[in-house]
Amino acid sequence: MTAALASEGLSVSFGSLHAVSGVDLVLPAGARHALIGPNGAGKTTFVSLLTGALAPDRGRVRLHGEDITRASVPARVKRGLGRTFQVTSLFPEMTAFEAVALALAERDGLTWRCLRPLARRGRRDEAAEILGRLGALPQAGRPLGTLAYGQQRVMEIALALAGRPRVLLLDEPAAGVPAGESTRLFEVLETLPADLALLFIEHDMHLVRRFARTVTVMAGGAVLAEGSPAEVAADPAVREAYLGRRRA
Ligand SMILES: Nc1ncnc2c1ncn2[C@@H]1O[C@H](COP(=O)(O)OP(=O)(O)O)[C@@H](O)[C@H]1O
Ligand SMILES: [Mg+2]
Known part of the structure; x- marks a missing residue:
């Protein structure tokens, strides 16, 4: 194999x-x-x-x-080939949910200028699915900068997973x-x-x-x-x- x-x-x-x-x-x-x-x-x-x-x-x-x-x-x-980036410190005001949705949009080839598709249902569901799988849904709506260090590391893994x-x-x-x-x-x-x-x-x-x-x-x-x-x-x-x- x-x-x-x-x-x-x-x-x-x-x-x-x-x-x-x-x-x-x-x-x-x-x-x-x-x-x-x-x-x-x-x-x-x-x-x-x-x-x-x-x-x-x-x-x-x-x-x-x-x-x-x-x-x-x-x-x-x-x-x-996925890896994590220490992005939580770069975008401290962004919520985990927004960050994962943005990563999904980027994966799907959308640019930063057309953010409207971010709100699309399928992508919201997928962001919730990724965060839920990692047990991170309770923190999903909080700004990344306010999360505990360990939670920020989990969010970076969530972002990496958005690239499938x-x-x-x-x-x-x-x-x-x-x-x-x-x-x-x-x-x-x-x-x-x-x-x-x-x-x-x-x-x-x-x-x-x-x-x-x-x-x-x-x-x-x-x-x-x-x-x-x-x-x-x-x-x-x-x-x-x-x-x-x-x-x-
Ligand atoms: N960009 C670099 N330029 C010069 N030396 C480096 C660089 N990156 C790492 N090294 C050296 O290469 C060796 C291996 O480093 P590294 O891969 O970071 O080790 P580890 O992650 O196992 O602690 C070390 O001696 C380190 O000082
Ligand atoms: Mg090292």
């Missing part, structure tokens, strides 16, 4: 620093895949290569088999979210469509063990280990590179 998303030998250097070197990663449809590793391991850089924010020096990215290595960020989004992604990439979705709320945020992720391929970067091993089915461990720009959460947690090289350093 064709992978939803795959990287082959993906590499990029910043000067003499090999930030990402030769990373192969395969995400099947329905993946719940965590990317972990110590600070500076190259996780964010790798995700930027997948989204198209950065161009690789070597290697390929395939989305449903199609080579998208040189495709622009918007072209990848259009083909179903088949693959979703999340770089530390719970970063900065109070400890009590981060589990709730991951419970929201569990409600995502079963066939959506999800790759998330996460530091908290409790969250990784609970929510990931597969884990890739990066260190020094390369893949150190891959397997189930239990397998990688038991791997001596991983303990040395990641868990050991975290305790220090």
Whole structure:
């Protein structure tokens, strides 16, 4: 079966620093895949290569088999590669409902100048469906700027879902979210469509063990280990590179 998303030998250097070197990663449809590793391991850089924010020096990215290595960020989004943007701080007065409806309108090819179709029934229903699925309807009418930090992160996921992604990439979705709320945020992720391929970067091993089915461990720009959460947690090289350093 064709992978939803795959990287082959993906590499990029910043000067003499090999930030990402030769990373192969395969995400099947329905993946719940965590990317972990110590600070500076190259996780964010790798995700930027997948989204198209950065161009690789070597290697390929395939989305449903199609080579998208040189495709622009918007072209990848259009083909179903979703990611979150920290937009809640950019539009603090906009309500979540308005923001999701606007994202839906944009997906459907409408420009900012013709906002009337925003009010169209189908799009309102779809915005409510997305927000409802994430348990965010109670906050939907409130300005984004007034929401708690964790709720803002959920709204960013709602905005990403408006693009109907088949693959979703999340770089530390719970970063900065109070400890009590981060589990709730991951419970929201569990409600995502079963066939959506999800790759998330996460530091908290409790969250990784609970929510990931597969884990890739990066260190020094390369893949150190891959397997189930239990397998990688038991791997001596991983303990040395990641868990050991975290305790220090
Ligand atoms: N734009 C950049 N220019 C130069 N060095 C960078 C840039 N982005 C990241 N790096 C470096 O690349 C390495 C990997 O960074 P990053 O991908 O952010 O790691 P992680 O997300 O795993 O913490 C780090 O040493 C970081 O300092
Ligand atoms: Mg990072």
